Amino acid sequence: MAKFLPLSQAVADNLNDGDTVAFEGFTHLIPTAAAHEAIRQGFKDLTLVRMTPDLIYDQMIGMGMAKKAIFSYAGNPGVGLLRRLRDAVENGFPHALEIEEHSHAAMANAYEAGAAGLPCAIFRGYRGAELARVNPNIRSVTCPFTGEVLAAVPSVRPDVTFIHAQKANRKGDVLVEGIIGIQKEAALAARRAVVTVEEVVDNFDDLHPNLTVLPNWSVTAISVVPGGAHPSYAHGYYARDNASYLEWDEIAADRDRFREWMQENVIEKSADDFAARVEHLRNVA
Amino acid sequence: MSELGFTPDEMMTIAASRALKGDDVCFVGIGAPSAACNVARLTHAPEITLIYESGTIGTAPDVLPLSIGDGELCDTAVTTVSVPEMFRYWLQGGRISIGFLGAAQLDKFGNINTTVIGDYAHPKTRLPGGGGAPEIATSSREIYITMAQSKRGMVDKIDFYTSFGHGDGGDHRQRLGIDTKGPTLLVTDLAIWKPDPDTKEFTVVSLHPGVTRDVVQESCGWTVKFADTLEETPEPTELELKTLRDLKARTDAAHKGEAVGAKRGSKDG
Numbered sequence: 001m002a003k004f005l006p007l008s009q010a011v012a013d014n015l016n017d018g019d020t021v022a023f024e025g026f027t028h029l030i031p032t033a034a035a036h037e038a039i040r041q042g043f044k045d046l047t048l049v050r051m052t053p054d055l056i057y058d059q060m061i062g063m064g065m066a067k068k069a070i071f072s073y074a075g076n077p078g079v080g081l082l083r084r085l086r087d088a089v090e091n092g093f094p095h096a097l098e099i100e101e102h103s104h105a106a107m108a109n110a111y112e113a114g115a116a117g118l119p120c121a122i123f124r125g126y127r128g129a130e131l132a133r134v135n136p137n138i139r140s141v142t143c144p145f146t147g148e149v150l151a152a153v154p155s156v157r158p159d160v161t162f163i164h165a166q167k168a169n170r171k172g173d174v175l176v177e178g179i180i181g182i183q184k185e186a187a188l189a190a191r192r193a194v195v196t197v198e199e200v201v202d203n204f205d206d207l208h209p210n211l212t213v214l215p216n217w218s219v220t221a222i223s224v225v226p227g228g229a230h231p232s233y234a235h236g237y238y239a240r241d242n243a244s245y246l247e248w249d250e251i252a253a254d255r256d257r258f259r260e261w262m263q264e265n266v267i268e269k270s271a272d273d274f275a276a277r278v279e280h281l282r283n284v285a
Numbered sequence: 286m287s288e289l290g291f292t293p294d295e296m297m298t299i300a301a302s303r304a305l306k307g308d309d310v311c312f313v314g315i316g317a318p319s320a321a322c323n324v325a326r327l328t329h330a331p332e333i334t335l336i337y338e339s340g341t342i343g344t345a346p347d348v349l350p351l352s353i354g355d356g357e358l359c360d361t362a363v364t365t366v367s368v369p370e371m372f373r374y375w376l377q378g379g380r381i382s383i384g385f386l387g388a389a390q391l392d393k394f395g396n397i398n399t400t401v402i403g404d405y406a407h408p409k410t411r412l413p414g415g416g417g418a419p420e421i422a423t424s425s426r427e428i429y430i431t432m433a434q435s436k437r438g439m440v441d442k443i444d445f446y447t448s449f450g451h452g453d454g455g456d457h458r459q460r461l462g463i464d465t466k467g468p469t470l471l472v473t474d475l476a477i478w479k480p481d482p483d484t485k486e487f488t489v490v491s492l493h494p495g496v497t498r499d500v501v502q503e504s505c506g507w508t509v510k511f512a513d514t515l516e517e518t519p520e521p522t523e524l525e526l527k528t529l530r531d532l533k534a535r536t537d538a539a540h541k542g543e544a545v546g547a548k549r550g551s552k553d554g
Contacts (some may be wrong), residue, residue: 026339026368027354051368052416075413077352082413089411101400104338104421105372112369124377127463128449129419135407149462178359182368211365221432235356242351242540 002172002216007196007223007271011037012194014125014193014220019159020047022190023056025232026181027240032056033228033274034196035160035265039063049158051107051182052077055231055248058084059266061097061259068098070156071108072107079245083252093255102136111182113155114189161190164229165214165238168197169204170214178235180212192220196228198237227274230281238281289495292475292523294433296493298324298529299521301385301431301472307332311383312376312421314338315439317431318385319349320532321472334423336375339418340366348536372417376424378545384425386418388418388432390443393486393507394457395430395450395468397422398443405445415447422448434473441507451485475501482512491516 005141014034015038023035035056047068048057054076060066062084074082088097102110109121122141130136132151141152163183165176173196176183187193195214202224204213231244251261291299299323299497305311307330313322326333326345336344337463339354343363351360359365366375369430374383390398399418403409422428428450432438450468451457458467468487471478488510489501502509521529 004375006412027352028339028356028359063434066466070415073414074411074538075416077354080413081411084342090408101414103415103419104417105377108369108372112373122422123373125420126425128414128446128458130405130446131400131419132416133343137360145371154452177353178356179341179365180367181339185369233356235359240352 002174002219002222004172004200005221005223007033007037007213007225007279008041010223011041014194015041015043016159017043018045019043020157022049022051022156022158022161022186024050024161024182024186025229026179028053028181028232029033029164029176029183029234030056030229030232031056031162031164031269032232033225034164034194034223035060036269037271038185038228039065039262039266049156051104052087053082053101055245057206058082058248059262061085061088062252063262064094066097066172068100070102071099072102072104076143076245076249078242083249083285084258087255091266092153100137101131102129102138102153103129106138106151107156108182108185110153110156111185111189114157115185118155120152122150122152144220151257156189158186158190160192160194161186161193162196163187163231164196164234166198166234168195168200170202170223172206172219172222174214174216174222175204175207176212176214184210184212184214187214188218193218194221194223195219196223196225198226198228198234208281209272223271225271225274227278228271230274233281237255238278241278241281245252289520293493293524295521295526296527297431297456297472297474297517299525300477300493300518300519301429302328302514302525304429304470304472305330305333305383309382310336310380311332311385312336312338312381312417312425314386314418316382317387317433318429320529321431322385323349324525324529327532328525332554336371336381337372338368340368340371340399342375343367348539351530351540372420376417376420379424379426381421381425382427384421384428386421386428386430386448389432391430391432391439391471392441392443392450393473394454395428395480395485395487396443396446396452397430397448397450398445398446400447402444418448422450422467423463423465425465428468429470429472430468431472434475436503436504436506439505439507451480454485455483475504477498486510488512489515491518493518494520
């Protein structure tokens with residue numbers, strides 16, 4: 001049953017050094033506030049899973065928290081490359097980073113298999129693609145009925161998944177809408193699921209019956225963090241802060257500037273600071 | 286802008302847009318294709334279905350999205366599905382007629398690299414990676430590619446096969462059991478290319494107005510083959526140019542409104 005907790009406690013209770021953790025969000029509803037809280041609490045040796053690691057994984061990798069990244073597109077959406085991740089992969093700074101790289105189809109199937117309690121995902125993929133040569137976790141199975149050779153990858157089963165969502169009701173059911181991405185599968189694939197939300201409402205009685213809802217018993221903890229997805233967006237609440245994504249390209253390009261920015265904007269701040277960051281983006285949502 | 290009244294980049298986008306038809310279901314991939322797909326929708330192909338990998342099906346954005354998951358894609362879509370559903374039911378299920386891809390590195394057989402420059406384990410440059418492209422390249426019924434020409438981008442040998450085109454050429458796709466057509470069209474800022482029916486090597490079939498064979502060769506890293514009868518790409522019509530420029534102006538204004546300095550074009554994640 002979902003517990004309503006302050007974000008600092010939700011992170012402390014559910015994340016441990018050495019965990020495999022997913023902070024998911026497919027461009028939309030990225031759990032930035034939860035990632036920043038994890039950075040403040042200084043976790044180590046994490047295996048970071050995400051289809052589209054963007055700014056928050058660049059930040060965690062740059063802060064030396066990750067030993068491995070499992071991903072399918074490591075870019076700054078709309079801008080270009082991830083410079084802290086590149087520094088780790090190309091130069092081993094601040095330390096070497098192991099990578100397990102997939103395609104989107106593979107990661108989406110792997111999360112779905114994880115949510116379905118399966119050990120692996122099977123799909124028609126990687127045909128002619130060189131990732132299959134460099135990633136030993138990309139294998140194949142032969143269909144017992146048709147003989148077709150299909151790709152197989154291990155399911156993704158994080159110790160804990162963090163997602164951001166629009167709202168919870170007082171019982172702790174969670175609503176996700178708009179670009180729902182992989183939020184539901186990532187939450188259900190994990191042993192523990194922590195959700196940050198924009199707001200809590202009395203009930204979901206007046207909503208469409210087919211909206212994406214995670215029942216309260218499928219969620220471990222909920223923290224109310226308005227603006228908690230910034231600089232990503234929350235459909236219906238505030239727009240994507242494109243300027244921050246562009247700015248990040250310059251901040252992350254320089255090791256010292258990166259550390260200074262992290263000190264000032266993450267280490268010395270708290271989850272309460274997110275609401276003000278989206279104020280100017282609310283009228284364009 | 287030359288005395289022609291349009292830029293090579295505008296010619297590329299418009300030539301690419303013309304290849305799309307109203308009954309196409311087009312998976313708009315990472316990179317440059319977004320503008321071409323939306324120009325097609327706003328001119329000759331209003332019924333086209335545009336799909337972005339964030340799960341938006343039948344989207345009709347008023348401005349070009351900065352990322353593949355912008356809210357407007359969802360607001361204007363016929364429906365928005367989860368990412369697993371997108372890749373399983375719609376792409377793997379064989380419902381996409383055209384996968385429209387860009388490329389960091391491309392070879393003459395339409396193989397694409399967006400993963401690394403240099404060795405995979407010790408790369409000189411770590412690029413973002415494949416995203417949806419490896420399966421878009423093999424599950425879409427055919428593939429269109431668009432990119433501006435450069436010797437760095439169009440190379441004799443790519444460093445990494447992120448997305449399979451025609452491999453070593455000929456029947457390489459069939460030998461791997463891939464039953465889709467693969468790359469059937471390449472539109473650059475200088476020319477339109479189609480694969481040779483037998484070798485599958487991209488061959489220039491049409492030069493854009495004012496472009497010579499030498500200019501095409503000078504900005505391409507492999508020895509270019511030209512078709513026996515070389516056509517000239519019809520120059521952009523007034524409607525095409527106006528549509529593209531209005532779209533870009535709306536996009537710039539929108540990105541400026543919410544993000545000072547958001548000047549770059551659409552490069553997706």
